[in-house]
Amino acid sequence: MGVTIFAVALTLAAYLATRHLYLRFRHPLLNVVAWSAAIIICVLVACKIPYSAYVPAKDIMTALLGPATVGLAVPLYRHRGLLLRFAPAILGSVVLGALLAMMTASLMAQWGGLPRDVVMSILPKGVTIPFAVEIARIYGGIPALTAAFVVATGTLGSLCGGWLLTLARIDNPVARGLALGTVSHGQGTATALMEGELQGAMAGLAMILAGIFTAGFAPLAVWLLGLLA
Amino acid sequence: MTQTLKALGQLALLWAIYLGSNWLVKVTGLPIPGNVVGVLILFALLALGVVRLAYVELAADFLLKHLVFFFVPIAVGLMEWGGVFYDYGLILAAAILASAVLPLLAVGGLSQLLHRRQL
Numbered sequence: 001m002g003v004t005i006f007a008v009a010l011t012l013a014a015y016l017a018t019r020h021l022y023l024r025f026r027h028p029l030l031n032v033v034a035w036s037a038a039i040i041i042c043v044l045v046a047c048k049i050p051y052s053a054y055v056p057a058k059d060i061m062t063a064l065l066g067p068a069t070v071g072l073a074v075p076l077y078r079h080r081g082l083l084l085r086f087a088p089a090i091l092g093s094v095v096l097g098a099l100l101a102m103m104t105a106s107l108m109a110q111w112g113g114l115p116r117d118v119v120m121s122i123l124p125k126g127v128t129i130p131f132a133v134e135i136a137r138i139y140g141g142i143p144a145l146t147a148a149f150v151v152a153t154g155t156l157g158s159l160c161g162g163w164l165l166t167l168a169r170i171d172n173p174v175a176r177g178l179a180l181g182t183v184s185h186g187q188g189t190a191t192a193l194m195e196g197e198l199q200g201a202m203a204g205l206a207m208i209l210a211g212i213f214t215a216g217f218a219p220l221a222v223w224l225l226g227l228l229a
Numbered sequence: 230m231t232q233t234l235k236a237l238g239q240l241a242l243l244w245a246i247y248l249g250s251n252w253l254v255k256v257t258g259l260p261i262p263g264n265v266v267g268v269l270i271l272f273a274l275l276a277l278g279v280v281r282l283a284y285v286e287l288a289a290d291f292l293l294k295h296l297v298f299f300f301v302p303i304a305v306g307l308m309e310w311g312g313v314f315y316d317y318g319l320i321l322a323a324a325i326l327a328s329a330v331l332p333l334l335a336v337g338g339l340s341q342l343l344h345r346r347q348l
Contacts, residue, residue, distance in 0.1 A: 015297075019297075033301055044308065045308075057302065058305065061299065062299050064240075066248075068243075068292035068295075069267065070243050070250070071292050071293050072268050073268045073275060074290070077272055078282070093340035098332075101328050105325065106324075112320035112323075114317050118321075125328070130296075133303060134264055134265070135262055144305075148304065148307050148310075153328070153329050156325065161329075172341045179332075183329055183333045183336065186297070
């Protein structure tokens with residue numbers, strides 16, 4: 001009981017501190033999830049608290065994740081006008097991006113000889129954590145590893161995504177937003193928002209749609225992986 | 230006070246949709262996460278006018294503002310999996326790099342093309 005209260009307080013403190021830091025500097029490397037988790041793990045290790053003792057606190061704190069994720073329908077609905085207006089560009093490219101991200105990551109992991117649970121953990125790493133973790137779980141992936149791969153992808157995309165798109169002469173704001181949101185979910189959306197409102201809105205839409213398409217196409221991707229094993 | 234009660238009521242509605250979606254996935258045996266189905270159901274209810282934005286947006290906006298908080302405890306689970314990065318770090322890094330760059334350029338390129346054609 002005492003450990004659980006301590007763990008919840010520690011998690012809240014780490015989240016609020018890193019969030020404050022991120023909001024102040026808005027740099028992709030100041031990722032809230034990565035730094036909060038790093039701080040919490042260091043404190044737990046220093047206090048000799050095993051992960052199993054943290055689990056009850058985790059279960060309490062993530063109880064609202066389900067309803068919160070369902071709430072993603074709200075921004076999707078608010079931007080339904082944009083969704084309709086750019087439907088061909090959005091649907092075509094986000095489906096392609098979701099498939100490519102899944103296949104590239106999981107095929108490379110499989111060919112690299114990684115165990116199946118790690119391959120399944122990396123498969124959905126292009127989408128936002130609540131979707132990615134649940135997709136990984138269906139195929140025997142490990143939620144914590146998936147979360148780490150998601151954050152790594154998001155950080156990479158928000159650090160170099162804008163620069164790479166400029167290098168490839170992709171200057172259309174709709175295209176830039178879609179690319180950042182599809183590949184780097186929430187972190188890419190934050191970066192796109194800094195470029196402009198349209199970029200941000202497109203990235204937010206792409207993030208949610210990439211999650212839905214990745215969930216929908218995951219059975220196909222897993223089947224293909226089996227064929228190419 | 231009324232705002233808090235209102236938000237709690239809206240949270241209950243979001244929760245009910247989430248639980249209903251999980252139940253639907255379980256019953257049908259669909260290989261799709263319940264939270265994805267939940268987003269689709271709430272979007273459909275909004276689009277059909279069954280649920281109005283005002284019935285959910287207070288709770289949804291608050292939860293989405295702090296969505297990242299819920300990811301933190303999940304990431305702490307890495308405590309048990311550090312070894313994976315020692316063993317396979319290079320392959321993992323290569324896979325993540327390739328699977329970020331390739332789709333980024335593909336999505337950007339294709340949507341720019343489709344968007345231009347549409348205009």
